[in-house]
Amino acid sequence: MKKNIAVIGGDGIGVEITVEARKVLNKIAAKFNYEFNYTDVLMGGIAIDETGVPLPDETVKVCKNSDAVLLGAVGGPKWDTGPGHLRPEAGLLGIRAALGLFANLRPVKLFDVLADACVLKNPGKIDMVIVRELIGGAYFGKRETYTDDSGARAAYDTMLYRDWEIERIAKAAFKLALKRSGNVYSVDKANVLDSSRLWREVVHATHTSNPEYAKITLSDMLVDNAAMQLVRDPSQFDVIVTENLFGDILSDEASVLTGSLGMLPSASVSESGVGLYEPCHGSAPDIAGQNKANPLAMILSAAMMLRLSFDMDAEAAAIEAAVEQVLAKGFRTGDIYRGLEGTRVVGCSEMGDLVVDNLG
Ligand code: IPM
Ligand code: MG
Helix, strand or coil: EEEEEEEECCCCCCHHHHHHHHHHHHHHHHCCCCCCEEEEECCHHHHHHHHHHCCHHHHHHHHHHCCCEEEEECCCCCCCCHHHHHHHHCCCCCCHCCCCCEEEEEEEECHHHHHHHHHCCCCCCCCEEEECCCCCCCCCEEEEEEEECCEEEEEEEECCHHHHHHHHHHHHHHHHHHHHCHHHHHEECCCCHHHHHHHHHHHHHHHHHCCCHHHHHEEEEEHHHHHHHHHHHHHCEEEEEEEEHHHHHHHHHHHHHHHEEEECCCCCCCCCCCEECCCCCCCCHCCCCCCCCCCHHHHHHHHHHHHHHHCHHHHHHHHHHHHHHHCCCCCCCHHCCCCCCCCCCCHHHHHHHHHHCCCC
């Protein structure tokens, strides 16, 4: 089987970690007799430097024509002062919109062997997926910065949701929940926001619209409470579905439950087309190019690509098992190292090699 994969290394550690993911995918290809073809494309700061825009048309074209997209990270201080549309992040939002990637799945799983790296003293079992709406809400609503009649500088962003946008993300969450424990929390701010009141109404209507969903327990939770419950008792969550900005914030919060943001993979999927796989962390410019980054979120994102875009369940599971073995043997990148006996720090490329070696 042959698959074409577009690779966006991007900026900072994005470049290093995609190299490690590729190593792992190449091992899978060799072992299972697949052919993975990679096409490197530009996005983010490097694309601004080389082409003047954060998301060149060529990148969108290559991604659309690929079977899947692997993305490292974008952004860095060098490009922080540009206008909104000329920032690396605009490239990321642009590719999400161009590919129609409305559902972002962020699995938050604490590996048993990393319990010591979790911020909680007695974490219990942590295994949830945050389903984040990805191409709506304040990220994409009307916005403006202006000077008002009194001479004050003013700015606004609009959080807008249409019923069909809520319905399709709710369905994505329910579909996932049917394969898991069947417990869904829909997170909103319905005590204040109109967009959240519509969100709640549509999520419930979607829940009752399909008899199959009757197996699912649906509960609402306000986002401020959810932020608190995530650290108070994360074991109560299985699937969380929420709008774009809330999902962005809650997933960073949830990531430290797994030891580090460097452990959190993600998959962004569209209704029918190509999926994009990226770690939840950013480009970490402070450690870029020093072989210190944790490539595991990127490698686990590649595993999600195999499972969700290529139907390669066994191969994805093999990567996840290899990651767990490497951790069980005590290898840690700096972000998940807590100085415990039997553990030692390795660099980004060593971590990639270790996963490859443990794939057998
Ligand atoms: C994420 C990131 C992005 C987001 C940034 C880099 C624009 O934080 O993927 O969570 O806010 O969506
Ligand atoms: Mg984020």
